[in-house]
Structure formats: C-alpha cells, structure tokens
C-alpha cells in the first residue's frame with residue numbers, strides 16, 4: 001500500500017511494515033478531487049488490548065503546513081517499533097498501556113501545502129462547538145468564506161471526513177477507559193514550546209483540572225530542565241470548533257473516566273528568528289528548515305511523548321483523589337487563574 005504522493009505516508013507505511021504483527025493499521029480513504037488524489041488516513045494501534053487499560057493517542061498533521069508535528073509523531077512511533085525486538089521494559093509497558101497513532105490527520109492539506117484540508121476547512125475549527133466568549137477575528141474560526149483562513153465549514157454541515165474519522169477513532173480507542181491521554185502535535189505559535197489543555201471555547205477551568213495539574217507536576221518533577229509552558233489554551237486565545245474541546249466534552253459524558261487531551265504547540269518563531277529567510281518560504285514558518293535544527297526539534301520532544309506513555313501506564317499511581325485532588329485543583333487555580341499567577 002506504499003503511497004507515492006506524500007513522503008510522510010510512505011514513511012508511516014514503512015514503519016508499519018517494520019512493526020509486523022505487533023501493530024494494527026486501519027485505513028480510511030479520502031476520495032480524490034479538488035486537485036488531490038485519493039489519500040489514506042491511517043490509524044495505527046499497538047499494546048494492551050484490555051478495553052480498561054489506559055491508552056495514549058498521538059496525533060499530527062491536523063494542519064497540513066505543520067509537517068514537523070507529523071515528523072515528531074513518526075519519530076516516536078519509529079522509536080517504539082525499533083525497540084520491539086529487544087526492549088523488555090518497553091514490552092512490560094505495552095502490556096499495561098495501549099498506544100494509538102494518527103500521524104497524518106490531514107494528508108490532502110499536507111500534499112497541497114495548506115493549513116486547511118482540500119475543501120479549505122481548518123480541521124481545528126471544524127467541530128460542533130461554539131466559543132462562549134468573543135474569539136479573535138478570523139483566527140478564532142469564521143464562516144464568512146472558505147477563501148479566508150480558519151474557515152469552520154458551513155453551519156450545520158457534517159464534520160469534514162478527516163475530522164469525523166479522527167473523532168470516531170478517538171471515541172472508540174480512547175474514550176470509555178478509566179484513563180486516557182491525547183497528544184496532538186502542532187507548530188506555528190510563538191517563541192516557546194507550549195502544552196495546552198482545554199478549553200479553547202471558554203476561559204473557565206476544565207472539570208479535570210486536578211488531574212491535568214497532577215500530570216504536569218510529575219512531568220516537571222522528573223524533567224527539571226524542560227522548556228515547556230503548560231497552560232490552558234484559553235490563556236492564549238479562544239476559538240470555535242476545537243476538536244479537542246469537542247472530544248473532551250464528549251468524554252465528560254462518561255462518568256468514571258478521565259480523558260486528558262493535550263496539544264503540543266512547538267514554538268516555530270524560534271526557528272524563524274534563527275533563520276529569517278524562512279519567512280519567505282511557504283512551509284518555512286512552520287517547520288525548521290535546516291537539517292540539524294530539524295533533528296534537534298525531533299530529539300527535543302521525544303521525552304514528552306515517552307512521558308505520555310509512562311504516565312498513562314502508571315496512571316493509578318499518580319492520579320489524585322480526595323484531598324489530594326482538592327490540593328491540585330487549588331494549586332492549578334492559583335497558577336493559571338489566580339490574580340497573582342506568575343506563569344512564565
């Protein structure tokens with residue numbers, strides 16, 4: 001099933017072949033048209049098959065321009081697959097945790113070199129959820145015209161095929177478990193590497209604030225020199241139609257389950273500052289252009305993807321309950337919502 005159009009899909013298919021029977025790959029085909037051939041959407045799964053086991057989903061390429069997000073997910077999947085032949089500790093982890101990958105959510109946009117899909121819809125503005133407060137003009141999602149960026153799709157229309165497939169897979173593979181995490185890898189926002197959690201549609205705290213605070217606390221405690229800014233997305237901007245808001249709200253309808261969707265926003269303006277010529281390259285703003293910088297970006301983020309697997313596998317050992325949950329919630333409110341919040 002090698003795909004001759006898109007190197008990222010070719011690479012994914014090579015990794016799947018390398019993984020052999022340890023992986024399962026499910027494919028939905030996006031129809032040809034609008035200047036792109038028929039393209040596959042691949043879901044790759046491995047690890048624990050118990051439906052009550054914790055799970056982690058890794059996603060990339062929701063925005064077709066942000067190839068580095070796909071590259072980070074593929075580098076992590078490749079690392080997992082390459083270790084299957086010898087890493088007994090990894091096998092022990094995989095007995096307890098399920099891993100789910102959709103590294104190229106928007107192959108048509110990637111092929112065309114556009115943020116949106118071939119129908120000009122921004123998939124991260126396409127979910128049926130409206131922000132409760134004013135959003136930035138255009139960038140928060142708009143229905144004025146598909147010729148303008150951040151187009152949501154028309155009101156009342158079904159979700160785009162890519163968004164619908166992603167949502168169906170997340171609901172089937174991640175929701176309904178006692179604990180699951182999603183990590184969706186993007187680039188293009190600001191100078192810092194950020195890890196966002198819901199909401200994008202409102203400023204008030206998510207119901208699972210204690211759990212997300214506990215997760216970042218164990219990450220910070222075990223990676224004392226990390227460079228991420230953890231924060232609710234609403235601290236940066238609000239948006240309509242965020243897929244992770246939608247999926248988080250769906251997950252909240254299932255009592256007794258915790259689903260924490262995180263978005264990694266790699267700070268691509270850092271790359272532009274180091275190489276201003278990227279401003280004049282169509283894909284350059286969103287992707288590090290120089291090979292050594294590309295490799296460094298891939299290396300820098302693999303510990304976070306590895307952490308997500310370990311944290312999910314060990315979730316009963318750190319998920320707070322009772323008084324501990326109250327303390328985490330209070331700490332989170334002080335850090336991100338308090339008058340004296342000092343987040344860098």
Ligand SMILES: [Zn+2]
Pocket residue numbers: 062063066186187188
């Ligand atoms: Zn993005």
